Amino acid sequence: MLTREQKESMLDQVLEIMTAIAYDEPVERVPAPNESKPEKVKMLTIKECTELIEGLSEHTVRKLVAQNKLKYIRTGEGVRGKILINKADLMKYFQNCA
Known part of the structure; x- marks a missing residue:
């Protein structure tokens, strides 16, 4: 279950992406709070x-x-x-x- 702060943070990110798309700005991917960087494959x-x-x-x-x-x-x-x-x-x- 997400906390209120997490939901608000996600909503802010979605709004930023939608605004960027509307104005044809490049969108930077923001990792989720619990998402870790993928390991390099050897x-x-x-x-x-x-x-x-x-x-x-x-x-x-x-x-x-x-x-x-x-x-x-x-x-x-x-x-x-x-x-x-x-x-x-x-x-x-x-x-x-x-």
């Missing part, structure tokens, strides 16, 4: 994954990718494209395995 190559986790081999990382146990993106075209894995997803996977 993508790792297969080799970087093996350097991050001791005992992990490139072969194992490739198998996990092939089995869709790790989310990944492939840069470039075709099967020769570099595989990138989200660091947070990699760490989460191995924390769940322990």
